[in-house]
Amino acid sequence: MSQESATTMRAVRRATPEERAVRGKAARRRAPRSSHAGYEPSKDRPDPLGILAAQSARRVPELVPIRYSRMSESPFRFYRGAAAIMASDLAGSPDSGIRAQLCGDAHMLNFRLLASPERQLLFDINDFDETLPGPWEWDVKRLSASLVIAARANGFDDAERSDIVRATVRSYREAMARFADMSNLDVWYTKMDAGHLRELAEDRIHRRGRENLAHALTKARTRDNLQVFEKLTETVDGRVRIAADPPLLVPLSDLVPVVTRGELERLFRDLVERYARTLSTDRRTLLEDYRLVDVARKVVGVGSVGTRCWIFLLLGKDCRDPLFLQAKEADESVLAAHVGAGRYSNQGERVVAGQRLMQAASDIFLGWERVEGIDGRRRDFYIRQLRDWKGIAVAEEMVPRGMRAFGELCGATLARAHARSGDRIAIAAYLGRGTSFDRALAVFAESYADQNERDHRALLHAGRPGHPEVRTPSRTASAPRP
Structure with a gap:
């Protein structure tokens, strides 16, 4: 957030509730709620594949084909990797002028089950690589379009898709109205825990859906450090190490020659020690009880493929006391070109600050660090646990009623963030009690899903002979540049 934006937000918070409501209603003149309907690409719309190529140029070259391969699989997979394209498209769209901290990539699969520090299972936003302050509408639009794209893949008809989006946006609108009436502390303490999820399931989904939810809650609790330890490690000559699965998971020992390995091991050991300074003192003390034993490069997600992502295996009192940390490269947000760079010079700190602000409860090991690699370039990273009670929805298995309930849950969660x-x-006053905004976003989501399909087809065309942008993923690995 710029200094100007911070000053504006302080002034807003000092206004009376009545003055803030007036401001929200006045914003309808700047951007009528109905103006959010539909999407038409501008005449000077940047080439979407050019946007992807510009991102790829900053990434690990041998991993870039994996990104294109994953995005080619379906329109929904393409959409997951196209946050930069949508940010460019939204930059010219109507907005109320009211700002909030944005996720920046609020598609439906970035909402999932997570563990709180108190070992409660929560439903919350998960991914904050693109977080920055900006128009709150952008997150709602990205969520809405993702639901339509997923619903099309499942064969839902026009009426079913419209119902899902309108229910999602209504949930956001009604939740924001409730938050407008709450005290500041009550808003801050609000969370979506397992008990609340079960209550919602009783009201909104059928018996099979409730059974699936119960299974998901149980399964999420098993996805912890011990589970990932069993899955990703092996014992070689009496030493525990991360098992290779190239090119998606490559241990440091397989990536670089022995002459370079020692330097990199020292670099990563220093990274873990320095990043600990961004943790609270109690969590820093806990981290000091672990020792780093192995490092590997990991391919993650869809849009993030090609960014530098390392996983660290640490052991505590013995080899049955593992801790997996993930250090993920943080580049400039895709929103920055359109809303400003924000207040943080370290992109890892930007991600962490946004995550702590938007999530009800964040990972106890969430922190950041800047690293100077062996190539002399400085790169920012944010660090968190690799897996801690995580559960993700399977969009392909959803029926219309289930996707609608999931969308409602996402809408309320986004409003809380x-x-x-x-x-x-002001946001609640802008939205009001009517359904104008809900209906507008149902139209927008369909129009943008059309655009996403056109962009996906362009990527498939680029993968034909003579278009080298899309290649089969290589099984080879070259020396890394952390």
């Missing part, structure tokens, strides 16, 4: 940083009273 925006209410912590934005002017919840």
Whole structure:
């Protein structure tokens, strides 16, 4: 957030609730709620594949084909990797002028089950690589379009898709109205825990859906450090190490020659020690009880493929006391070109600050660090646990009623995240009690899903002979540049 934006937000918070509500209603003149309907690409719309290529140029070259391969699989997979394209498209769209901390990539699969530090299972936003302050509408639009794209893949008809989006946006709108009436502390303490999920399931989904939810809650609790330890490690000559699965998971010992390995091992050991300074003192003390024993490069996600991502295996009191940390490269947010760079010079700190602001509870090992690699370049990273009670929805298995319930849950969760940083009273007043905004976003989501399909087809065309941008993933690995 710029100094100007911070000053504006302080002034907003000092206004009375009545003044803030007036501001929200006045914003309808700047951007009528109905103006959010539909999407038409601008005449000077940047080439979407050019946007992807510009991102790829900063990434690990041998991993870039994996990104294109994953995005080629379906329109939904393409959409997951196209946050930069959508940010460019939204930059010229109507907005109310009211700002909040954005996720920046609020598609439906970035909402999932997570563990709180108190060992409660929560439903929350998960991915904050693109987080920055900006127009709150952008997150709602990205969520809405993702639901339509997933619903099309499942064969839902027009009426079913419209119902899903309108229910999702209504849930956001009604939740924001509730937050507008709450005290600041009550907003801050609000969370979506397992008990709340079960209550919602009783009201909104059928018996099979409730059974699936119960299974997901149980399964999420098993996805912890011990589970990933069993899955990703092996014992060689009496030493525990990360098992190779190239090119998706490559241990440091397989990536670089022995002459370079020692230097990199020292670099990563220093990274873990320095990053600990961004943790609270109690969590720093806990981390000091672990020792680093192995490092590997990991391919993660869809849009993130090609960014530098390392996993660290640490052991505590013995080899049955593992801790897996993930250090993920943080580049400039895809929103920055359109909303400003924000207040943080370290991109890892930007991600961590946004995550702590938007999530109800964040990973106890969430922190950041800047690293100077062996190539002399400085890169920013944020660090968190690789896996801690995580559960993700399977969009392909959803029926219309289930996707609608999931969308409602995502809408309310996104409203809570925006209410912590934005002017919840002004946003609620802008949205009002009517369905104008809900209906507008149902139209927008369909129009943008059409655009996403066109962009996906362009990527498939680029993968034909003579278009080298899309290649089969290589099984070879070259020396890394952390």
